[in-house]
Amino acid sequence: MDSDYGIPRELSAVQKLRSQYQPELPPCLQGATVRVEFGDTTTSLDPTDAHTIGRYFPHTYGQPLAHFLRATAKVPGAQVITEHPPFRVGVVFCGRQSPGGHNVIWGLLNALQVHNPKSTLLGFLGGSEGLFAQKTLEITDEILATYKNQGGYDLLGRTKDQIRTVEQVNATLTACKDLKLDGLVIIGGVTSNTDAAQLAETFAEAKCQTKVVGVPVTLNGDLKNQFVEANVGFDTICKVNSQLISNVCTDALSAEKYYYFIRLMGRKASHVALECTLQSHPNLVILGEEVAASKLTLFDITTQICDAVEARAAQDKNHGVILLPEGLIESIPEVYALLKEIHGLHRQGVSADRISSQLSPWASALFEFLPPFIKKQVLLLPESDDSAQLSQIETENSWHIL
Amino acid sequence: MDSDYGIPRELSAVQKLRSQYQPELPPCLQGATVRVEFGDTTTSLDPTDAHTIGRYFPHTYGQPLAHFLRATAKVPGAQVITEHPPFRVGVVFCGRQSPGGHNVIWGLLNALQVHNPKSTLLGFLGGSEGLFAQKTLEITDEILATYKNQGGYDLLGRTKDQIRTVEQVNATLTACKDLKLDGLVIIGGVTSNTDAAQLAETFAEAKCQTKVVGVPVTLNGDLKNQFVEANVGFDTICKVNSQLISNVCTDALSAEKYYYFIRLMGRKASHVALECTLQSHPNLVILGEEVAASKLTLFDITTQICDAVEARAAQDKNHGVILLPEGLIESIPEVYALLKEIHGLHRQGVSADRISSQLSPWASALFEFLPPFIKKQVLLLPESDDSAQLSQIETENSWHIL
Numbered sequence A, B: 001m002d003s004d005y006g007i008p009r010e011l012s013a014v015q016k017l018r019s020q021y022q023p024e025l026p027p028c029l030q031g032a033t034v035r036v037e038f039g040d041t042t043t044s045l046d047p048t049d050a051h052t053i054g055r056y057f058p059h060t061y062g063q064p065l066a067h068f069l070r071a072t073a074k075v076p077g078a079q080v081i082t083e084h085p086p087f088r089v090g091v092v093f094c095g096r097q098s099p100g101g102h103n104v105i106w107g108l109l110n111a112l113q114v115h116n117p118k119s120t121l122l123g124f125l126g127g128s129e130g131l132f133a134q135k136t137l138e139i140t141d142e143i144l145a146t147y148k149n150q151g152g153y154d155l156l157g158r159t160k161d162q163i164r165t166v167e168q169v170n171a172t173l174t175a176c177k178d179l180k181l182d183g184l185v186i187i188g189g190v191t192s193n194t195d196a197a198q199l200a201e202t203f204a205e206a207k208c209q210t211k212v213v214g215v216p217v218t219l220n221g222d223l224k225n226q227f228v229e230a231n232v233g234f235d236t237i238c239k240v241n242s243q244l245i246s247n248v249c250t251d252a253l254s255a256e257k258y259y260y261f262i263r264l265m266g267r268k269a270s271h272v273a274l275e276c277t278l279q280s281h282p283n284l285v286i287l288g289e290e291v292a293a294s295k296l297t298l299f300d301i302t303t304q305i306c307d308a309v310e311a312r313a314a315q316d317k318n319h320g321v322i323l324l325p326e327g328l329i330e331s332i333p334e335v336y337a338l339l340k341e342i343h344g345l346h347r348q349g350v351s352a353d354r355i356s357s358q359l360s361p362w363a364s365a366l367f368e369f370l371p372p373f374i375k376k377q378v379l380l381l382p383e384s385d386d387s388a389q390l391s392q393i394e395t396e397n398s399w400h401i402l
Helices: A013-019 A047-056 A101-115 A127-132 A166-178 A190-205 A234-255 A271-280 A288-293 A298-314 A333-347 A352-358 A361-369 A372-378 A395-401 B013-019 B047-056 B101-115 B127-132 B166-178 B190-205 B234-255 B271-280 B288-293 B298-314 B333-347 B352-358 B361-369 B372-378 B395-401
Strands: A034-041 A064-068 A079-081 A088-093 A120-124 A136-138 A183-188 A211-216 A259-264 A320-325 B034-041 B064-068 B079-081 B088-093 B120-124 B136-138 B183-188 B211-216 B259-264 B320-325
Touching: A088 A101, A088 A127, A101 A120, A101 A183, A120 A127, A127 A166, A166 A190, A183 A190, A190 A211, A234 A259, A234 A271, A234 A320, A259 A271, A259 A395, A271 A320, A298 A320, A320 A395, A333 A352, A333 A361, A333 A372, A352 A361, A372 A395, B088 B101, B088 B127, B101 B120, B101 B183, B120 B127, B127 B166, B166 B190, B183 B190, B190 B211, B234 B259, B234 B271, B234 B320, B259 B271, B259 B395, B271 B320, B298 B320, B320 B395, B333 B352, B333 B361, B333 B372, B352 B361, B372 B395
Parallel strands: A088 A120, A088 A183, A183 A211, A259 A320, B088 B120, B088 B183, B183 B211, B259 B320
Antiparallel strands: A034 A064, A034 A079, A120 A136, B034 B064, B034 B079, B120 B136
């Protein structure tokens, strides 16, 4: 292991084989000619939010959606761009690593080179900290050689996932101006893409020439909608997890005496848990969205699990595998309310050891009911997006004890 | 998931591909002719044990070693066996699953069929419990079809790993006689192979016709010596673990702010940790054998780890991956002595909550020094081989806290 950025490294046999894979570009992104049709204006997912979002993003909300077209598409009025000036683009990894990060950079370099060989791609070293400090590495095909199709963010590294405070935003603005960037590409999850949207608005307001682009790459699999079929990394994450879950299923079947509880990443979304369920066929999965929609309580979920265990026992099967998304804990109404109270007290500056004494009577009753290690974990400071530190809450161990 | 034994099952694309692999037999096991040379008598690893072992195994200790020869070997005096009567053989999975278990059964069936198509292979259902209760499934090529080259012990299942008490040994003797077995093959690790050796002695004494054979298949990788190059499963275990460790290394390199402590199976032996180190190149590994040989204390090991962290920090690398074999905890002299005291008190019938008050002053001092969760874990009842419940002791979390 070595943390020198962008140095060529020795690849294992399987890594070499993997590096030879040539991902296929969608037809609309092939070649040097860009065909684009501008369509309806952007809207909010929930129409009742439109007004608020419009007010917070006056320069960027409501712009027309850009549809990129394949060469064979016949769309009257589509813009056809064949001449591309040389671009200077910066790219930064924000937040936790997810599969496919290095390939986003590869695709970016490839597109820039195809459009104009004089274009430049600068990678920021050490994530957002490198962006603020203007630490860059010019990305070339040689540098990418041993990182193509390889996991991790170690080509450039990453630090904090936030570009949010006035200092951070100003440092970013200064970096983009100093480096004369035409574009800034932020590779990250929900938090980073939210920051990217805010940054685009701020840049537009400041009449900064740098266009901000967010690329949805996240291990949580929670960035998808009508326009984003799945985020980068989702496929690999589900396959790798499904392989491990399947191994655990085989162990459960062999030993015939264990119930395995497996917690999967995903924050508020249970997409990873659902896809892994379809791929690996565990005995039970509790989906956060269903729990939230049906307002299932801790007691309801416990009953569901116990019923499943009982039904299997009646068939003489005293073993099984149960998947739980990490966001489940926040989907349970009473736990969500408890977490909200705790985070509210955090914001008021109440220290962790004094929080339990300041909870409302019902929240306190639930808190006291929880096993000691979960108590400690729900008292942790919330994440930068105000959700609980889900990766630190051992939901999978709770039902062992309840 | 379904626990009906031996039923054909649906394989995924990768499982189908895997099932087509044809393992190569060593030349000495190819064909229907068996060539065997009887050599020196068996001895004990440590010559000072020879007398004791000879006394406990009067019928089986000191028999000549059998060397199987390839067809081209010219060894005067070698026995050549071309006629094989039909055999009836039973096979049972004992102890925790390890890769390669199903293939041992495949190889066994194949050898029996090649030697005499009238031979029969009976699999005991549900491990040693099925052996005692004489629950069998006749193994055929059809039944094996979807289990070839596949992990797990789910073709037959497994339960407890012991064949040791008078009742268990007698039930086994009765089963072998009732089923007219010429051979009983026990697939398992250290405990099961110890039981197999004892069973062979008991059977010989009882003039039972059934030959007992132990096959070293264990996830701990701790069954190897001059005659056993590596146990079945070792290669797969090290490769699968190395892949996961390498992923963690990539994460450490990408985030550049975490130290990962990874605990690996292996009981008293650090073979798995060592092989994974060679394959995945973590920053540090602590080998149990070295700790025991150099009599390193908890303080020494902590100093070693801190020195490594400090040396890396001096190079501006505040991240890394450290491998710890699960047996490490028993290799540390003062912890070993503490565990011996605890297990001694267990044997005297002292309940777990009263053990800490009955420890010797120095053992008590060490015990009180340990973090609460480790305290709880070292108080667990020892395993059937009298070692601590290593899989339950979170050694990898200790150094976070120390």
